[in-house]
Amino acid sequence: MPPRHLLPTIIIAQFACTSLWFAPNAILPALAGAYDLPAGALSYLTSAVQFGFVLGTLVFAVLTLADRFSPSKVFFCCALLGAGATLGLLWNGHTLTSLVALRAAVGFFLAGIYPVGMKIAADYYKEGLGLSLGYLVGALVLGTAFPHLLRDLIPGDAWPTVLWTIAALAVAGGVMMWLLVPDGPHRRPASSVDASAFFxxxxxxxxxxxxxxxxxxxxxxxAFWTFVPVLLAFLTEKNGFFLSVPLASFTVIAVGGVGCVVGGYASRRVGPRKVASVALAVSGVCCLASYFLLDWLPAEAAFFFLLIWGIAVVTDSPQLSTMVAGSAPAEQKGTALTIVNCLGFAITIVSIELLSWLLGWVSPVHIFLVLGVGPALGLLGLATGRRTAQQQLLP
Structure with a gap:
């Protein structure tokens, strides 16, 4: 039985370090004013992180770093480097190109944080992994949302404080993981580079x-997380709203953490596949309904709809990761999680850029319809896997 402090430590460290992800998104108006950024800067900066993450996970997967070296030490090193790259945003001479390069660097180092954190949890919690990853992805959700909360609490002209706070959190999270979380009992270190593991x-x-x-x-x-603040700003300007845009954005994103934890407990009863399938179905319906509902709902009702969507959109994540980890060989578990993260985040670049392009042509309330393709394909994949498993059980 793992020590009681382990899971809370991993959760807090994951929250602290994944707050690096959307740090500039929350202060984009201030960055745009300071560095004279163009209108499409939001998608460029966000896609740069995703691209860096894809590149990082590719390198980590091919070199099997999370399986060959202590994952806690990998996590610690990447946390320090990610914090340094985030503080680099404070340099006065930035252009959009240099900001994009720094955000890509942060994404690269996040490849040693998010999937490696899941790998560490999988090394300790072989049984009940769905619940453990539910807490862990819940921490990622809170970390992703946290910069928006900081932006609401910190005055507009003090926006560098947001970056300093997030960088300090990341360093603290890395130190916690390094000092308090040794290698887990289910870890099976790989002895050498195995490039074939990617395939x-x-x-x-x-x-x-x-x-x-x-x-x-x-x-x-x-794509949903990236453009929720844009949608909320549009709805607030159109109808008025009782919350500030940063606080409303934080709430819609952060509430997904509740779904991750509740889904983790549910997976212990019905299994991760069923939880993931229900979440995919609900978020798919939300994608389709958004085209019609957001155009005529009052702001408060639209916010309630977004809260439901914010829960469903990420509840499936830890359960799908549980299925990935559970179906991979023990000595390739870290590499398998990293590979799936790599390809998954490559897909996010396409959807983010697609929504950014659509934003130039249609209202923000209509751009989310195209996201429904994702849940539909996800459900198809899970259904195919279930049929294959049933066929294998037949005599």
Whole structure:
């Protein structure tokens, strides 16, 4: 039985370090004014993080770093480097190109934080992994939302404080993981670089099914998180609203953490596949309904709808990751999680840029319809995997 302090430590460290993800998104108006950024800067900066994450996960997967070296030490090093790259945003001579480069660097180092954090949890919690990852992804959700809360609490002209606070949190999270979380009992270190692992894990049908479900989920998730503040700003300007845009954005994103934890407990009763399927179905319905509902609902009702969507859009994430980890060989578990993250985040770049392009043509209330493709494909992948499993059980 793992010590009681382990899971809370991993959760807090994950929250602290993943707050690096959307740090400039929350202060974009201030950054745009300070560095004279163009109108499309939001998608450029967000896609840069995703691209850096994809590149980082590719390097981590091919070199099997999370399986060859102590994952806690990998986490610690990446936390320090990510914090440094975030503070680099404070340099006065930035252009959009240099900001994009720094955000790509942060994304690269996040590849040693998010999937490695899941790997660390999987090394300790072989049983009940869905619940453990529910807490862990819930921490990611809160970390993603946290910069928006900071922006609401900190005066507009003090926006550098947001970056200093987030960088300090990341350093603290890395130190906690390094000092308090040794290698887990279920860790099976790889002895050498195994480039074939990037492809060999996909030979297993159950792994392919879980991965396809995850890819569909990722088509929707980060595009939704990226453009929720844009949508809320539009609705507030149109109808007025009782919350500030940063606080409302934090609430819509952060409430997904509740869904992750509740889904983790539910998975202990009904299994991760069923929880993931229900969440994908609900978020898919929200994608379709958004085209019609957000145009005529009062601001308060639209906010309630977004809260439901904010829960459903990420509840499936820890359960899909549980299925990925559970279907991968023990000595390739960290690499498998990293590979799926790599491809999943590559997909997010396409959906984020697509919504940014649509924003130039249609109202913000209509751009989310195209995200419904993701949950549909995710459900198809899970259904295919279930049929394959049933066929294998037949005599």
């Amino acid at each position: 060999s894990v996909f030979r297993k049908p159950d792994f392919r099914a879980a991965a396809l479900g995850y890819f569909g989920h990722m088509w929707e998730l980060y």
